[in-house]
Amino acid sequence: MILGLVEHADGRPERLSLEMLTLAGRLGATTGEPVHAVLFGQGAREATGQLGGQRAALAHVVESHQLAVFAPVAWAAAIEQLMAAHAPSIVMAAGSDRGNEVMAHVAARTDLPLAANVMDATPGEPFRLTRQRWAGSLLEDAVLDAPTKLLTVAPHAVAIDEAAGAGAAAAAPAIEPFAPTLTDDDLRVAVVRRLEPDRSGVSLTDAKVVVGGGRGVGSPEGFSELEELAELLGAAVGVSRVVTSSGWRPHSQQIGQTGLRIAPDLYIACGISGAIQHIVGAKAAKRILAINTDPDAPIMSIADYAVIGDLHQVVPAISAEIRRVTGR
């Protein structure tokens, strides 16, 4: 059996978890093992209903009242107990903040090795895998030697297997409630309160369009033009590292190796030269439009479209044209 931790929100499985399940299904097809999902907390059952076609045969749903809030150690303890009960050959999670954290706890508790940010694996002896280093700027081929293989799956490295879902006609996995035994120590670390996001804007990780700004924006004030365009497109604003280290914008908007990975339909990179540390966070975008004065900037090597020019002239012109065309 292969066990996969599925994260969910608002009753829907997270995209990165679906990517993880796609890889889990592939590995299971190779080894002939079923895939089990494990989901925690409120909305877990509802989310399970969305897992049809993801080859998950069974969903372990942990609905303990103790786990109403995120508690990484408790999650890990529950997974450890599921491992003891079902002896999975592989335990996986998405390479998300939570996925990596929970799996690290699992690894620490079981004293097993953990391969983080895996892109692909070949079960067998030895168990081979390819994982990301440097946030994906570099790949590592490695061998994992452990009685149970612990993996997290690199974000946006696996395309969600939509076709498999259609064929299985949305047969949702059976639900098996699981009640782990948790100690006080397991619950010592838990979210004590949440500061809800400002819902007025679009979240960077969910946005279909992201307007990015780099050194070329020039100043904190320079972002007003980008915000105007983002507003018109229903887009989120992201930035490169130089912008946050200059203190122009908060770090929460940083895209790249030490910030967020985004995968929008369109990324509009304005005044961004395209350092590798930024590109690893943006390259999962379906299309990239670069607006830059330098036709030879590195961003051009991954961009699909380019406008050569000063963003402070080009971006307002685009906004004006959108207004003209849409009548807004």
Added chain:
Amino acid sequence: MNILVCVKRVPATGGRITLTPDGRDIDTRYLGFTVSPHEECGVEEAVRIVEAQGGSSTVLTLGPEVATEQLRDAMAIGIDQAVLLETDGADWDPLATAGAIVDAIRTLEAEGGPFDLILFGNEAADTGDFQVGVRVATALGRPFVAGIKGIDAGDGRVVARREFGGGWEVFELPQPAVLGVKEGLNLPRYPSVPGRLRAKKKEIVRMSPAPRPGGPTKERLRLPQSDESTVEVIGTGPEAAPAVVALLTRLGVLGR
């Protein structure tokens, strides 16, 4: 407060990573070395907390002799003392690294009292294993949270927060605690010249750990397939706006 910050020496990579001919390592001949931005923030945070509350800060790394450069960089910012767990420069997997750090912490704490707070970078810049801090915390029986971008420490408690889903999750941990911190925690300062000169003269505590292998075994490194695209220049200057809007329409992102 007594704070320990753990850092890792990594190459400061450029526009493109170049590998050694055998494909097992990054070609670092022309690269400088640094620590990850997460760890830079950890160092800065430790200095700030000690500046505000008193106590002592220590930086620790596991690596070859040359990694003293990163320890001195941290001391130039204001870290009080440094510990080198000296290796021959070979890769250490996360289990071995965590084991060596745990041993070192026990030794250091036996001599100098407990660390109220231990900071790790959320993940190492190079290997991105996301686990050394958790393993250390687990072995020491201390609470751990990753992804931290805000720390409020004092009175035997640590309030730590991290971004989640566009908002924040707040944790409250008893001391001693271990945190995995992220860039954005603060804006690290540049070292001053007097700081540099002081750091140069400071003693570094050295220990010689023995490795205990147990992680994934690296076979080789390779560069990802090039994402290079053929860029289509759709215009120059503000006159390109209609072409851009046509493109947005074609891509279906000019909604509503």
Added chain:
Amino acid sequence: MSSLPGQAKVVVIGAGIVGSSMAYHLARLGWRDIVLIEKGMLPNPGGSTGHASNFIFLTDHGKEMAAFTMDSARQYRELGVYDETGGIEVARTPERMEELKRRMASSTSWGVEGSRLLTPAEVKAMVPFIDETVILGGFYTPGVGIVDSLQAGTLMRQKAQEMGALTIAASVEVTGVDVEAGRVRRVHTDQGTIEAEVVVIACGVWSPRIAQMAGASIPLTPAVHQMIDIGPVPMFSNATKEVGYPIVRDMDTNMYERQHGNGFEIGSYAHRAILMDADDIPSIAASALSPTMLPFTQEDFDPQLEDALELFPEIVGDESVGVKLAINGLLSLTPDGNPIIGETPEVKGLWSVAAVWIKEAPGIAKTVAEWMTSGEPEIDPHGSDIARFYDHHKTAQHIAARTIEGYNKTYGIVHPSEQWESNRPVRLSPFYAREKELGAMFFEAAGWERPHWYESNRPLLDEFGDRVIPREAEWESRWWSPIINAEHLAMRDRVGIVDLSAFVIFDVTGPGACEYLERLAVNKVDVAPGRTVYTPLLNSAGGILADLTIMRLAHDRFRVVTGGGMGMRDKKIFTDQLPADGTAQLHDVTNQWTTIGVWGPRARDVVGSVTSADMSHAAFPFLTSQNVDINGVRTLASRISYVGELGWEIYVPIEQGLRVWDALWEAGKPHGMAPVGIGTYAVTARLEKGYRAHGNELELDFDLVEAGMARRSVKDRDFIGRAAYLEQRSRPPAAILSTLTLDDPTSSSGVRRYMLGREPILTPDGEPLVDAKGRRSFVTSAGSGPSVGKHILMAYLPPECAKEGTKLVVEYFGERYPVTVDVAGSTPLFDPENARIRS
């Protein structure tokens, strides 16, 4: 994004400040169809220009470098990218303070305006953040400034484009250079091939690699220069100017410091020289910052931080001021510190333009463009000519050794006679072992170890007593010995033997040999076989290129003899003019022949005693040559003199050289023959005779009339520069080369001081002498004249001053010494009738 034409008149490789300046100057001089290839991106291609400190200190002890620098400053100023902040070189030691006085003199010699010495308090007034108690004074030049070299390059390219002369191809990497029949033909790149008539290599640290593609050598090496940028400095928070304070060079610590905006830049040449191979420079893609901005190596810089802290405690010691940027920047270093410019000797049509610093880049680009266009550069580039190098100079070992040794001389106090220590000995004469036994003090010339004087001659000091001119000051007695004077006197009284192995010798043969040489030489070489001709060579503008001797050995056979220092450059001048029809050939026989000089009143007695040949004046007159058998060796003896004495240069097959030396040595004993070093041959004896030397008196910017070398008539046959020479003869000269002597060497502190050359000559009131062409008077050569009992100086003087008996002054280490014009023109001070050489 760049489009590459299939052919071009000229391809310039590299769009840093040098390549961009080349494109502009070529366009300005009428070149069209210029293609500028750059492998990086514009405007900052990623080479040394992009991280240069960009300041320009105008003063240099060398005339050529000072000229390049001042011309560059002028060009930058005209482009509007030059910010004249002023600059101060500060001294921490008394020795440095003396050096600053010497720099003051060089400023005056080369016409740098406004330079003056400052007290520590005056320095503090200009640079309020300096700790003036650390220094003894400063040397200030108001015209020192900072240039925006990237912007300068952009403007240069724009101007060339506006003239319709230039195509720019950025992000194009050169992958090969084709040479056919010794000529450059085309350049291969990663984006196609360009046919080109001329290719100019202007790619700085990458130059050796590109040259190698064509089979040529540009002997420079990339080396590291460290700098850090600290800030923000509270004191500069209200800085309205990018640079509001003079740049400070902390000479004794090999560092510079400057304010820019609210930051403070500290650079150093004090650390160990860190060299790289051009092939090892990372690609643009693999570089963290740029290919020439390498990771900082902190340990190399730590000692300099202490020095900077000491001088600028208020800024550098401020805990709130952070180190924002620290790099090891790559720049080009050359084995002798000079640029490397000109057509490569290996490949016709392939030119090198390698500057070392931003300060000389546009100046050398202009010079090379003029050179390419007409062969008439305004500034004489001979010290930077790529053809100056011998093969051993092009080896990696030599380049590494000399650049390492030279690196820390960047801000050093370098004595004009200072000898290199590394990579020696290279070339040894057959007599080297004998000379060593005689305690020779060896100086290096063209790689040869040449005795400058012999310790074995120390007893002569007693013999000549008061006639030896002693030197009391340490500076002048450095790289010098009173024995030189004693050797000189022994030669003049009796006879001396001189090792002349450093001569460069070409044999020119063939039916067209005479006509070919006639075209090069000012003086007639179509003389009877056995005659020797001394002649200058000119460029087409009538500037003096070289001076040398040509022996006619047979009707179709000539031997050209020139000095070692410029020998390889002279070889290129000759090779370039060889007739296309192959009727004349040039053979470099330098390494087949060695030369021994024997001169003095008893030279005939010595040479006559080892040969049966008739050495009498009647049988062997002055300026003739004959085969003479000495001790079973057939030699070629040439009766000539550079010391003003009876005697011969004896050319000996190199493997038999020692046999002839030993025979002459034995024969000389009864005549009191002394071994005589180059200190006498090239300095004291030469100056007493008023003989001109290339590089001192003879340079492109002077003509034969001014040099006093115009003969009564001009030969009928055409030669290069003839028309210009005739024009020069038709009008009065703007300056006249004169011989002056020092009236009183006594300084204010009572120490006798003796000038060594390059000092300014001033009116008695201390005003610079400027001739009608705007050239200043300076000492071209200086040295003692033991036989005339005076210290001798040569200088070009405006005609009104070039009158015998005129009283002038020379500035030396901050003091003025009275001098008198003894001779205006070429008449020797010693033996003015030239009786000795014809005796």
